[in-house]
Amino acid sequence: MALSIILIFFIYGLVFGSFFNVVGLRVPQKTLFAQNRSYCDxxxxxxTWSxxxxxxxxVLQRGKCRKCGESISLIYPTMELATGILAAYTFYRYGWSRELLFGLVxxxxxxxxxxxxxxxxKIPNAILLFFSPIFFVLRLDALGDALLGAIVAFGLLMLIVVLSKGGMGLGDVKYFTLLGFAFGPLAFLLLFFLATLYGALIGVIVLQVKKTGRKTKIPFxxxxxxxxxxxxxxxxxxxxWYLSYFL
Incomplete structure (x- = not known):
């Protein structure tokens, strides 16, 4: 039974992953409701449904549009598959719990x-604003911790913006602040450390693969x-682990 439910979460994750692609591509262009049906970019x-x-x-179309033959962005299947895996893993790890709801959000x-x-x-304000009240409801049981997390996140990121003279976009600041609210101060500090670590690693890989200069802008x-x-x-x-090993 558990395996079948995990499979269901995976399938639904694939479907919602497709929707998230549409949201991520259309919201910044303000075309989310301009056309109800999906179309070739x-x-x-x-x-068509197929x-x-x-x-x-x-896979069946070999990554190309059936009519014009142009390549379909690899973003589509990658994000669909990633969403399916994440949804399935979240249920596998937490089952029917509050953490499952938090994870899906x-x-x-x-x-x-x-x-x-x-x-x-771009990190659209519309998406951040949509999820802000949802996380507020999810964190009502620990609202003080959530607010402190948001304050720590905003203060730290604004300090970086000032010291780097705009080296970090305000969209990243808002995104981090919402995550600070969602996770609380201690978990946020770990999140921030890992984000900078992952960002550095991804940056090195991209620069090596594309053979571009250091000034190349890489999405964070x-x-x-x-x-x-x-x-x-x-x-x-x-x-x-950190507290037990180092303290």
Whole structure:
């Protein structure tokens, strides 16, 4: 029974991953409700149902539009598959619990923001504003800790913005602040450390693969999202290990 439920979460994750792609790509362009049906980004042709099966359609079409032959962004199947895996793993790890709900909301926040930042280098305010009251409700039982987390996150990030003279975008500041509220101060500090670590590693890999200069702008939201998931799943264990080993 548990395996079948995990499979259901995976399938639903694939479907919602497809929706998160649409949200992440359309919200920054303010076209989320401009066209109800999905369409090819190149030729604007409305896609048929057989072209909308998460991951499977991409594989069957060999990553190309059936009409114009243009390549379909690898973002689509990657985010669909990642969402499916994360949804399934969240249920596997936490079962029917409050943590499951928190995890699914976190996935719903991180995935479209990651898509948006990769595609446009933007973290949409609309997405952050949509999820803010949801996290507020989820954190009502520890509101003081949540508010302190937001204050720590905002203060730390604004200090970095000032010292680096704009080296970090305000979108990242807002994103971190919401995550600070969601996780609390101690977990946020771990999240921030991991995000900078992941960002540095991803930056090195991208620069090596693309052979570009150091001034190349690399989206930071994917690293923030990866750090958020790491803290959500393993943050308590990491903090306990650190405290026991170093203190």
């Amino acid at each position: 190149t030729c604007q042709r409305t896609l 072209e909308l099966i998460p991951v499977v359609s991409y 976190l996935i719903s926040l991180v995935m479209p923001i990651t898509v948006s930042d990769i595609a446009y280098r 939201a994917p690293s923030i999202g990866l750090a958020a998931f790491t803290v959500f799943y393993y943050g308590e264990a990491i903090i306990q």
